[in-house]
Amino acid sequence: MYFDGYTESMTPTRSSRSGPVRRGGLATLEGFRFELSGGRLALDFINTLDERPSEHARELLPAVDALVEWAGQAGLLTPEHRQALRHAATQNPTAARKALGRARSARETLFALMREVTRSGRPAPADLLALNGLVAQAAAWRRLHATRGGFTWTWHDEAWTSFDFPLWAVAWDAAELLTSDEVSNIRVCAAEACDWLFMDRSKNHGRRWCDMKVCGNREKARRFRNASR
Numbered sequence: 001m002y003f004d005g006y007t008e009s010m011t012p013t014r015s016s017r018s019g020p021v022r023r024g025g026l027a028t029l030e031g032f033r034f035e036l037s038g039g040r041l042a043l044d045f046i047n048t049l050d051e052r053p054s055e056h057a058r059e060l061l062p063a064v065d066a067l068v069e070w071a072g073q074a075g076l077l078t079p080e081h082r083q084a085l086r087h088a089a090t091q092n093p094t095a096a097r098k099a100l101g102r103a104r105s106a107r108e109t110l111f112a113l114m115r116e117v118t119r120s121g122r123p124a125p126a127d128l129l130a131l132n133g134l135v136a137q138a139a140a141w142r143r144l145h146a147t148r149g150g151f152t153w154t155w156h157d158e159a160w161t162s163f164d165f166p167l168w169a170v171a172w173d174a175a176e177l178l179t180s181d182e183v184s185n186i187r188v189c190a191a192e193a194c195d196w197l198f199m200d201r202s203k204n205h206g207r208r209w210c211d212m213k214v215c216g217n218r219e220k221a222r223r224f225r226n227a228s229r
């Protein structure tokens with residue numbers, strides 16, 4: 001299983017004062033549990049590269065199995081879908097690997113785009129173009145579904161069979177977030193070497209850290225050390 005060998009490093013070391021603060025998930029008896037705390041699907045996906053700005057960024061999606069597992073925990077794939085996709089990956093490893101590469105590459109594009117949205121509100125045209133390309137791919141698999149009271153968007157019954165499905169869902173969510181009132185609540189964690197994205201839904205919209213217990217305390221300790229020098 002993909003999380004073999006990651007067990008040790010996935011365990012949060014929150015007592016560490018100066019070393020890297022482990023984020024991103026927790027090893028459990030049932031397997032790796034991703035930390036889905038961004039408040040939006042798209043942000044949780046972007047957060048699958050931990051400690052992005054540091055020299056020891058941690059890849060939480062080292063293999064396509066991890067991508068499938070993440071999508072399952074994020075509510076995109078049923079256990080049966082996950083199993084079928086894992087099997088498909090063993091049958092067609094090249095296609096699976098390429099899809100993983102596309103997902104990781106798009107993740108960095110989306111990170112740059114979202115960060116710029118929080119800074120200037122104007123992402124690089126190339127990043128927006130890339131997102132538009134993904135949205136167009138995703139749209140080909142979107143379907144209108146009649147409900148009792150009206151209509152709702154859903155996915156084509158077989159959309160999940162593509163290794164690219166998690167990325168389409170992420171791109172669609174990113175587009176919906178960017179066009180919503182919530183766009184002004186996107187934040188990049190203020191802690192050094194974190195760069196996690198999250199939705200600031202606090203009352204005064206003044207939340208600065210992805211997690212007070214991890215980055216908030218670490219930053220306070222760092223400032224205290226600097227101030228007392």
Ligand SMILES: [Zn+2]
Pocket residue numbers: 189190191194195196209210211215
């Ligand atoms: Zn943080």
